[in-house]
Amino acid sequence: MATVKLFGFTIGRDKVTQVEKPEEPSFTLPQTALEDGAVTVTQGAHYGTYVDLEGSVRNELELITRYREMSNHPECDAAIDEVLNEAITREATGKIVNLNLDNLKQPEPIKKKIIEEFENVLKLFNFSSLAEDLFKRWYIDGRIYFQIIVNENNPKLGIKELRFIDPRKIRKVREIYKQRDGRTNAEIIKATNEYYVYNDRGINTQTYTAAANQGLKISPDSIIFVPSGLMDAKNVMVISYLHKAIKTLNQLRMIEDAVVIYRLSRAPERRIFYIDVGNLPKMKAEQYLQDIMVKYRNKLVYDANTGEVRDERKHLSMLEDFWLPRREGGKGTEITTLPGGQNLGEIEDIKYFQKKLFQSLSVPISRLDVQPGGLVGLGRSTEVTRDELKFAKFINRLRSRFSQIFNNALKVQLALKGVCTLDEWEEFKQYINYDYIEDNNFAELRDAELLRERINTVSLVEPFIGKYFSQQWVKKNILMMTEEEIEDMQKEIDAEPQPMAVDPATGQPIAPDQQADQNAQQDTGNEQTNQAQDTNATASTEKKSLTPDLDAEVLKFSKGINKK
Numbered sequence: 122m123a124t125v126k127l128f129g130f131t132i133g134r135d136k137v138t139q140v141e142k143p144e145e146p147s148f149t150l151p152q153t154a155l156e157d158g159a160v161t162v163t164q165g166a167h168y169g170t171y172v173d174l175e176g177s178v179r180n181e182l183e184l185i186t187r188y189r190e191m192s193n194h195p196e197c198d199a200a201i202d203e204v205l206n207e208a209i210t211r212e213a214t215g216k217i218v219n220l221n222l223d224n225l226k227q228p229e230p231i232k233k234k235i236i237e238e239f240e241n242v243l244k245l246f247n248f249s250s251l252a253e254d255l256f257k258r259w260y261i262d263g264r265i266y267f268q269i270i271v272n273e274n275n276p277k278l279g280i281k282e283l284r285f286i287d288p289r290k291i292r293k294v295r296e297i298y299k300q301r302d303g304r305t306n307a308e309i310i311k312a313t314n315e316y317y318v319y320n321d322r323g324i325n326t327q328t329y330t331a332a333a334n335q336g337l338k339i340s341p342d343s344i345i346f347v348p349s350g351l352m353d354a355k356n357v358m359v360i361s362y363l364h365k366a367i368k369t370l371n372q373l374r375m376i377e378d379a380v381v382i383y384r385l386s387r388a389p390e391r392r393i394f395y396i397d398v399g400n401l402p403k404m405k406a407e408q409y410l411q412d413i414m415v416k417y418r419n420k421l422v423y424d425a426n427t428g429e430v431r432d433e434r435k436h437l438s439m440l441e442d443f444w445l446p447r448r449e450g451g452k453g454t455e456i457t458t459l460p461g462g463q464n465l466g467e468i469e470d471i472k473y474f475q476k477k478l479f480q481s482l483s484v485p486i487s488r489l490d491v492q493p494g495g496l497v498g499l500g501r502s503t504e505v506t507r508d509e510l511k512f513a514k515f516i517n518r519l520r521s522r523f524s525q526i527f528n529n530a531l532k533v534q535l536a537l538k539g540v541c542t543l544d545e546w547e548e549f550k551q552y553i554n555y556d557y558i559e560d561n562n563f564a565e566l567r568d569a570e571l572l573r574e575r576i577n578t579v580s581l582v583e584p585f586i587g588k589y590f591s592q593q594w595v596k597k598n599i600l601m602m603t604e605e606e607i608e609d610m611q612k613e614i615d616a617e618p619q620p621m622a623v624d625p626a627t628g629q630p631i632a633p634d635q636q637a638d639q640n641a642q643q644d645t646g647n648e649q650t651n652q653a654q655d656t657n658a659t660a661s662t663e664k665k666s667l668t669p670d671l672d673a674e675v676l677k678f679s680k681g682i683n684k685k
Contacts (some may be wrong), residue, residue, distance in 0.1 A: 181358055182289045182323055185262050188361045191370055192261050196475055197363070199489075200482040204260065207516045208523075209252050210558045217252050218243075218527075221554040234540045235531070235549075238279070242530045245283045259347060259523055263361030264288050267345040267526075269533055279537045283345065283530065291319045291339075293346065315341050345529040350522050362519075366481040373474040378425050380471060385423055385430060395447045395455040410446050483515045524555040575600050 191197050211217055220239045222232045246255065259265040266286035272278055296314040301307070318324065320336035348359045396413055398406035423430055447455075476486050485508035531553075532546050541549060559565070578599050582590055596602045602610070 181292075184358075184360070184364075185289050187367070188261050188263065188363050191363050191367065194370060194374070196373065196478050197366065197370055197482070200366075200479055200484045201257065201260065201363075203484045203488055204482070204516070204519070205253055205257055207512070208519055208557070209256050212558050215249050217248060217558055218524075219556045219558075221556050222552075224552040224554070225549060226552070227549070231540065234538070235535065235553075238534045238538060238540065239527070239531060241279065242527060242534055245280055245530065246526070255526075256523060258285075259349070259526075260362055260519070262288050263349040263351065263359050263364070265345075265347050265526065266291050267530075268339075269343050269345060269530075271533075271537065276537050277539065279534050280530065286319070286344075289323050290321060291317055291344075292324050293317050293341075317341065317344050317346075342533070345526060347523065347525045347529065363482070366478055369474060369478045369481050373471070373478055376470050376474055380468065381428070382423050382425075393457045395457075398446045398448065400448075406446055483512065485509055485512050520555070520557050527555060528553075 192201055209217060220236055222235060225232060225235075243249065248255070255265065266288055268284045268286055269280055270282040270284060272281050294316055297310055298312045298314070299308040300311045302309050317339040318336045319339055324336065349361060351360045351362065351364070352358065353360050353364075394413070396410055398409055401409060475489060479486050479489050485506065487506065487508065528550050532543065532550075535541050535546060536543055579595060582595065582599065586592060586595060593607075596607050
């Protein structure tokens with residue numbers, strides 16, 4: 122079958138999709154290649170290129186399905202909503218994320234184009250409407266895929282469409298070409314070939330061979346792939362943030378079912394029937410007892426799937442009772458009751474596993490307990506618990522990882538529009554940040570409190586500025602300002618109009634021209650005062666001088682110089 126390239130992907134068999142040769146020889150892959158969960162295909166001489174997944178793809182497909190089933194559990198869904206509500210927040214205008222280019226050292230026209238293309242990327246993702254949905258998919262599945270669709274007739278128009286791909290139908294494959302080093306006898310990676318395999322029916326086979334037509338081979342440039350960054354113990358499969366809650370959730374489900382079954386079986390009082398069988402033989406006594414049981418007995422069955430109690434016999438009896446025969450000579454027929462359970466109101470086991478589930482999902486336990494009235498505290502940041510602080514840092518890590526979806530789209534968009542090359546983008550992305558809108562008041566309160574403490578510290582050291590501390594040291598070490606912030610702040614201070622002075626006598630502001638006249642008059646008065654002080658000092662010096670003749674000669678000589 123011949124190779125056909127269409128809309129950025131390759132249909133058919135192709136020897137090389139995208140070969141990358143390392144600049145320096147190495148026997149291991151870079152760190153970025155170890156976090157994407159790609160299937161590693163070893164290339165080897167006459168055996169051909171193959172890989173034995175041995176259930177890896179099958180387990181991954183089943184694992185994603187299990188993650189989605191977990192998200193439907195009420196407690197797990199509540200924890201996911203807590204994460205989602207903190208990570209994705211909207212302004213009144215609908216803004217969710219802003220592009221921060223303060224650290225990017227590029228001309229303003231380049232920055233302006235990058236911001237424009239970022240807005241276009243947000244429109245392609247329909248981020249204003251689907252932000253919560255996209256983040257939830259990525260958080261639950263542990264990965265997210267998009268196909269990049271470009272108009273090949275006019276690629277300079279940029280990305281035409283970004284289409285979501287079910288992660289259960291696509292898989293990344295990496296072929297490694299190795300060569301044995303004759304000097305060290307070590308296998309050195311010569312080149313790597315990466316591509317994606319898509320199968321609409323799902324990739325659920327136990328083995329995969331690159332030579333077989335298992336699906337559609339897609340070029341890496343046509344796919345946006347953002348993994349969670351978490352790997353399993355063998356470092357071969359990407360896992361979700363829900364993975365560590367699998368065992369806890371299963372335990373919670375079992376303990377809930379066990380509590381319900383126990384309460385249904387032990388809550389009511391049971392009856393004990395002592396049936397007098399007289400002198401009947403054993404066989405006839407048992408038959409007589411069975412006839413009585415069939416007449417009164419009822420069977421209740423608990424269905425764990427629906428949570429319902431199903432009556433299979435439809436008799437008039439309410440519960441399953443105990444039937445015991447009694448021989449002649451003892452007491453006659455008697456009916457007594459067996460008391461029910463005494464600790465049916467305890468649910469400490471369920472609360473324990475609920476708290477453990479929230480802990481496994483990094484959600485503060487305090488959010489599990491509903492406060493009276495549903496009020497939200499707006500205290501100072503010093504009153505925020507350590508769990509809330511850890512949760513805020515966890516949300517920031519999630520946002521940073523999820524933001525790769527913008528990096529991957531901007532990389533293609535800017536390259537197609539001619540704003541920058543791929544090599545330049547690798548340098549740009551190091552200085553590009555994404556600022557998400559904060560929902561809760563914790564960040565604002567924290568920043569305000571830090572600024573308040575810094576200003577209070579400045580007021581304490583102000584008497585010592587110029588004596589023990591310099592203004593530059595105070596700005597850097599107390600106000601924690603950078604060189605650029607100090608320079609920009611000084612420019613803003615110089616550009617701002619100076620505040621108007623106030624007349625101490627009338628309390629009214631003084632116009633700038635009046636202030637200038639007052640300053641001039643004050644300077645003149647100060648000059649006259651200084652001259653008077655000099656004259657008085659001279660007169661005083663003359664009175665006290667011990668060499669009046671010498672002083673007279675000096676004064677005469679100085680007057681002569683002034684005349685010349």
